[in-house]
Amino acid sequence: MSLLLDNQFVELPPDKSVDTKLFLEAVSHLPSFFDCLGSKVFGIIKSDINGNITKIRAVYVQDPEKYVTLQHIVEAEREAHAAEWPKVGATLALMWLKRGLRFIQVLLQSLADGERDENKPNLIRVNVIKAYEQALKKYHGWIVQKIFDAALHAAPYRSNFLKALSKGEEVKEEDCLANVRLFLVNYSTTVDAIYEMYTNLNAELDYTV
Amino acid sequence: MSLLLDNQFVELPPDKSVDTKLFLEAVSHLPSFFDCLGSKVFGIIKSDINGNITKIRAVYVQDPEKYVTLQHIVEAEREAHAAEWPKVGATLALMWLKRGLRFIQVLLQSLADGERDENKPNLIRVNVIKAYEQALKKYHGWIVQKIFDAALHAAPYRSNFLKALSKGEEVKEEDCLANVRLFLVNYSTTVDAIYEMYTNLNAELDYTV
Numbered sequence A, B: 001m002s003l004l005l006d007n008q009f010v011e012l013p014p015d016k017s018v019d020t021k022l023f024l025e026a027v028s029h030l031p032s033f034f035d036c037l038g039s040k041v042f043g044i045i046k047s048d049i050n051g052n053i054t055k056i057r058a059v060y061v062q063d064p065e066k067y068v069t070l071q072h073i074v075e076a077e078r079e080a081h082a083a084e085w086p087k088v089g090a091t092l093a094l095m096w097l098k099r100g101l102r103f104i105q106v107l108l109q110s111l112a113d114g115e116r117d118e119n120k121p122n123l124i125r126v127n128v129i130k131a132y133e134q135a136l137k138k139y140h141g142w143i144v145q146k147i148f149d150a151a152l153h154a155a156p157y158r159s160n161f162l163k164a165l166s167k168g169e170e171v172k173e174e175d176c177l178a179n180v181r182l183f184l185v186n187y188s189t190t191v192d193a194i195y196e197m198y199t200n201l202n203a204e205l206d207y208t209v
């Protein structure tokens, strides 16, 4: 019934470690989130994120027992590629992936919190801009920021977006937002945990594209 | 010494058929052309084109003897996927790939012909715009066209672009352009032949993204 609830993230254990296999499973459904944005323009974003996931999975399947959690992967790469790390392999892919995940997180949270432009209540521009500013803007040079401004014109109406999240079914807005809130519980904890890991391991970079 | 001449396209036989294996070999070096544009913004374009090539190669390797020329692939897919064709498989990938190839063709030809903005002789904006208009614009909706306008700001200076084409070596401009002209001979014939094939087989689509 709901794109999001069909593919829930699991609750994290007390040590906040993220199980690689379960993470890859849950996250592999997220690129279709970008189809909910309606325009083919976002196909490019979808491919970029799919590429990140493919890269992480490629490392994982080489040795599932060694790479039980995401942190195992990042630490192993720090050993193996000391010179280039963290701008390398699955560490780099996850660095960018988490920003796309944070974008989705902030966008959904902002919708769930009822933030909107009172003059244009059926637009999600304010929510998308907030998500962009918190998740991505600082990693984008001015040209990509301009590209974002152009792409913003392709953002869907709020009603269409919520309908797409409900897989095209006519669900009451409040029910859809309740699903979003439910989804966000474990999802946000997971995304936050990955950010925390990057801080702790000193794996974060702030170069721009 | 020259990015282009290291990976020449071969002369076509009189029937203008394009040998799949040789085409894939020559074309696989072209995505690095986008590195010559200097900005990381074009990495996205490079991935899109790489995706097209990967898709065509994936079909070819299934049965190299059956798919000797590009036309064999397109015709086989017309048989196999009558309902969706030509918006399917390697036919679709080559449809888009040829537009990227035409973009490169027109851009290089325009530089080789000495077309430039007399007021800004070290910019390649006029050449890039010409290439975009002839190869891609009509397949792009207004939002992607706006994105192009923004991306145009990332176009390199003429001198840097020519230097990158010469793999960073200091080559006289005239020598570099002579290489470009040499490269264009077989390259243009190949790209033109693919366009002709799409017209003849009625395989061209004009939907926009």
Ligand SMILES: CCCCCCCCCCCCC/C=C/[C@@H](O)[C@H](CO[C@@H]1O[C@H](CO)[C@H](O)[C@H](OS(=O)(=O)O)[C@H]1O)NC(=O)CCCCCCCCCCC
Pocket (backbone or CB within 6 Å): A044, A045, A048, A049, A051, A052, A053, A055, A089, A092, A093, A094, A096, A097, A099, A100, A103, A128, A136, A144, A147, A148, A151, A152, A155, A209, B040, B041, B042, B043, B044, B045, B136, B144, B147, B148, B151
């Ligand atoms: C022909 C006409 C056009 C001409 C030119 C057009 C050029 C278009 C350029 C568009 C930029 C699109 C955004 C994509 C940006 C990407 O460049 C960045 C960095 O991408 C990362 O780069 C790394 C190397 O530095 C590795 O390759 C990573 O890959 S690796 O796996 O190999 O390690 C890769 O993800 N990802 C990002 O910024 C992530 C973006 C997430 C987006 C989230 C949603 C935004 C939705 C917006 C809604 C309004």
Ligand SMILES: CCCCCCCCCCCCC/C=C/[C@@H](O)[C@H](CO[C@@H]1O[C@H](CO)[C@H](O)[C@H](OS(=O)(=O)O)[C@H]1O)NC(=O)CCCCCCCCCCC
Pocket (backbone or CB within 6 Å): A040, A041, A042, A043, A044, A045, A136, A144, A147, A148, A151, B044, B045, B048, B049, B051, B052, B053, B055, B089, B092, B093, B094, B096, B097, B099, B100, B103, B128, B136, B144, B147, B148, B151, B152, B155, B209
């Ligand atoms: C987060 C911030 C940003 C937010 C959002 C950003 C969104 C950015 C969108 C940027 C658009 C970039 C251009 C890419 C466009 C692509 O959409 C198109 C069609 O792409 C095709 O689509 C098909 C389905 O219709 C198949 O999937 C093809 O794939 S298949 O292989 O699967 O069949 C695929 O190539 N390719 C194109 O238009 C080709 C482009 C060639 C470009 C040539 C050079 C231009 C250089 C310009 C120099 C100034």
